[in-house]
Amino acid sequence: MQRLLRRADWDVDGVRDDVRDYVIEHLGGAQGVLIGDETRFLKKGRRSAGVQRQYSGTAGRAENCQIGTFLAYASRHGHTLIDRELCLPESWTTDRDRCRAAGVPDEVEFATKPRQLIAMLARAIEVGVPFAWVTADDAYGQAVYLRDWLEDQDVPYVLAIRCKDSLATPARDRGRVDELIAALPTRAWRRLSVGAGAHGPREYDWARVPIRSAWRAGRGHWLMARRSLTRNSKGEHEIA
Template sequence: MQSEVLEWSAGFTAFCSRFAHRFSRVESRRRMVAYVRGLLAEVERKNGWTLAEAAGDTGPEGMQRLLNFYTWDCDGLRNDVRDVVVEAVGDEQTGVVIVDETGFLKKGTRSAGVARQYSGTAGRIENSQIGVFLAYASDRGRALIDRELYLPKSWTEDRDRCRDAGIDDSIEFATKPELAQSMIDRALDAGIPFGWVTADEAYGQAGQLRMWLESRGVNHVLAVPKSQMVVSMKLQRRRAHAVISEVDASAWQRLSCGDGAHGPRVYDWAVVDIRPLREAGRGHWLLARRSITDPEQIAYYICYGPADAPLTELVRVAGSRWSIEECFQTAKNETGLDHYQVRGYTAWYRHITLSMAAAAFLTILRRDAQKGDLHLVPVSRFL
């Protein structure tokens, strides 16, 4: 066991050294290492005070300087985290990029982007910040690779309020799908290996995002509401639920879209060709997922990809969307994604990125354990 702990400790040191060039001063580099180590520690809340205590400090000032005052390249660190994840679990055949958002409940009105808005975390309208994230998933593992803070118009239309929160005048309003597009664009420019993009209804119903993905030749399976208008093979505009309601009973196939906490997630699936005006070698489909226990429960997806893509591949991609939920759960429960106590725009990005880095380290450990290179023991044993 001692040799495993030593191996893990050496692995952590090597992992953090990947980011050292993003920090111009020794003190800020040391603070980064202590911060990430604290995020991996088994403490209930991972805020400035508890992270400082884990580092042996008498107060949170050092950790606060890392988030608020030291000069370092946060976006560069984000790119490094993405590269580390791809090195660990990247796979051109099974790689999927997933878009989703998560809420961070907050009190007051001064934290950057905070507003009364719908939070999926709470399942209702709450005072919260909303982060839009990109995850990468393959058969080898999954992790968060990009992030953007959503700023409601109530913020971007009040430049004094923005300046007080450290939001530069150049930062303008962007919808959540536009934030998603910018992150997917970065992933494409970085050349990360993936075959598909998937997302829930909030992004799937954004026609501009779907058209942009097509223009970049990006295969996608995007959830849409049942009222979504699609173009049938008879060149008629019809709602998704109306098209699927006419599918023959024999067209439904019972398939698993991946394993969940309680085993395979099995549903009935059907797929229909749509949009007859298409480029050679490409296909457009309307995919439907029907609950086995409640056939009235049907989810819908608009799909675009190679013309010969089989139903099983579309189902696999649709099912991979749950991977980002698992990423959120891991990052919130194990690396303090939502434990921050910061108000500034820059500080939000810095904490979130460092939390993503810590979660990426866990992804590497789990990959190595699956390969048999390591045995899983509590991370705190080597921190």
């Protein structure tokens, strides 16, 4: 494996495309979901492309690591990864000699993780990957340009955002996410299951708030919240 990764001459993008084509053939479905996420790989030294000291969820602290942005595909037939991008910090992209020593082409420039997700989604759309919507966590949801790009492509999405973010309401004013949720009446919440768990249905209370004043025909925008049924150590219901 190390010989393949370090010394063998092979077309990594071609292999990616072959994997994606296989996934479309065997797992593809009109109700499929494209999922953007990232992960970190612990590394020693400073020669591996993109490595630097940064927070690692894997280790739970700042560590020397690389970060990869990934696009996954999920349907009722199964789930797997179909694309990837290596995150290159600006400390790397501004040091072209270091990039060349690590085998990074000169044309590769700095890109945020949401920009990398856009590139991967564009490739998936271009080749006709069948899917119904896109989802990702708040590292991507807080990027307004990603949400705008998805809307320009007429792609439905569910993206997490932060409680402190502000959103436009139909009344044309703006409100913080946590304040909009806190203002919901009790009747706005509906209990739904997200699937079977080890101890029975995994149930939460759900609610949504209409946002934005101008919607594309046939489309809507909502702030959606999920509330736990049990209280945490602070005696509060956790809301996501």
